[in-house]
Amino acid sequence: MHPLAAAATAALASALEFVEAATIVMAVAYTAGWRIALRATVAALAVLIAICALLGPALVRYVPLDILKIAIGLFLLLFGYTWLRKAIWRYGGRKAMRNEQAAFDKEVGELKRRSEDRFAFATAFNGVLLEGLEVAVIVVTFAASDARAMVWAAGGAVAAGLAVALAAALLRHPFSRVPENAMGFLVGVMLLSFGTFWSGEGFGIAWPGDITLVYLAALYTFCALALAWYWRARPELA
Numbered sequence: 747m748h749p750l751a752a753a754a755t756a757a758l759a760s761a762l763e764f765v766e767a768a769t770i771v772m773a774v775a776y777t778a779g780w781r782i783a784l785r786a787t788v789a790a791l792a793v794l795i796a797i798c799a800l801l802g803p804a805l806v807r808y809v810p811l812d813i814l815k816i817a818i819g820l821f822l823l824l825f826g827y828t829w830l831r832k833a834i835w836r837y838g839g840r841k842a843m844r845n846e847q848a849a850f851d852k853e854v855g856e857l858k859r860r861s862e863d864r865f866a867f868a869t870a871f872n873g874v875l876l877e878g879l880e881v882a883v884i885v886v887t888f889a890a891s892d893a894r895a896m897v898w899a900a901g902g903a904v905a906a907g908l909a910v911a912l913a914a915a916l917l918r919h920p921f922s923r924v925p926e927n928a929m930g931f932l933v934g935v936m937l938l939s940f941g942t943f944w945s946g947e948g949f950g951i952a953w954p955g956d957i958t959l960v961y962l963a964a965l966y967t968f969c970a971l972a973l974a975w976y977w978r979a980r981p982e983l984a
Contacts, residue, residue, distance in 0.1 A: 750898070755936045757902035759884050762929050763877040764910040770873030772914060778866035786870035794878040798886060819945030821883075822937045830934025834970050836927050838977025884937075935970065939963045
């Protein structure tokens with residue numbers, strides 16, 4: 747697997763999750779103060795680092811490689827299917843497009859109704875932890891397939907996290923202009939492609955090299971666009 751593909755996939759997936767986490771953190775900061783929001787963020791990141799440090803090496807050391815590829819491949823297929831299904835529904839008109847401004851306003855409204863420091867801390871902590879866990883799982887899967895790919899994937903995730911954090915610090919505004927729907931579509935295609943590739947390897951399929959990922963991505967993209975067009979053209983079926 748080309749390390750740049752691992753880095754790109756991890757970076758895009760991480761950027762989406764970090765944008766959602768940053769939206770929650772900023773909502774907490776606007777209503778309960780930055781001190782609570784940052785404390786919750788640091789606590790959640792510490793838990794995530796511990797999970798990655800324990801889970802990644804344990805998988806590589808104790809689980810046979812073929813079984814690991816099958817398990818991880820099937821997991822990524824499910825993960826990618828979930829993301830791509832939402833993207834298809836959104837572009838097909840069956841589901842509302844993701845809007846970070848609306849998500850921000852919803853979080854602020856809920857926090858104002860509760861107006862408790864403990865609730866605000868828990869909201870930011872859970873937001874960062876849950877979104878970060880999805881990033882951690884993706885990075886750890888690369889550790890199971892290729893140590894070099896894992897390093898690149900981790901680097902992509904860290905770069906995405908730093909970029910989102912810097913943007914949040916400078917703008918202090920919801921990421922309403924981030925093309926999250928398009929990114930979700932692309933990440934879904936990439937995860938499905940990796941999942942198919944690794945599952946196939948685990949079951950003994952001899953792929954014709956890493957170029958297979960390009961063919962798989964093209965196939966999934968065509969099918970997803972066709973489905974989105976179909977739903978858009980048949981609104982009576984929604």
